[in-house]
Amino acid sequence: MGLIEVNGIRVFAYHGCLPEEARIGGHYRVDVAVEGDFGQAEASDALHDTVDYGRVTTLVKEQMAVRSKLIEHVGRRILDALKAEWPGALRWRVRVVKEHPPVPGAVDHVVYVLEG
Numbered sequence: 001m002g003l004i005e006v007n008g009i010r011v012f013a014y015h016g017c018l019p020e021e022a023r024i025g026g027h028y029r030v031d032v033a034v035e036g037d038f039g040q041a042e043a044s045d046a047l048h049d050t051v052d053y054g055r056v057t058t059l060v061k062e063q064m065a066v067r068s069k070l071i072e073h074v075g076r077r078i079l080d081a082l083k084a085e086w087p088g089a090l091r092w093r094v095r096v097v098k099e100h101p102p103v104p105g106a107v108d109h110v111v112y113v114l115e116g
Contacts, residue, residue, distance in 0.1 A: 001036065001037060002035070006031070011060070013028050028096065032094055033092070075114045095113045
């Protein structure tokens with residue numbers, strides 16, 4: 001079993017429940033991890049036998065570009081897109097980080113983690 005992590009995908013997006021968030025946007029980070037049998041890629045040294053990090057980043061950015069009120073919703077869309085691209089016996093983990101959310105007090109970030 002192997003583990004691939006694509007961490008710190010930085011995106012500016014317009015998610016949130018407040019009207020201001022739809023207008024001014026905010027900074028997000030997304031981390032993706034996938035666990036599975038990558039033995040074929042280890043042996044072949046071929047990109048088509050593994051999960052392409054560039055494609056992961058593209059899928060994340062595509063889903064982050066679609067406005068959601070909740071990071072839970074966008075996290076689900078990201079996970080679904082990854083699983084559609086690479087169906088099979090892989091275990092995914094998506095972590096969506098919203099930096100400096102507009103909540104009372106000084107909050108550095110909020111995080112939603114989804115596995116499937």
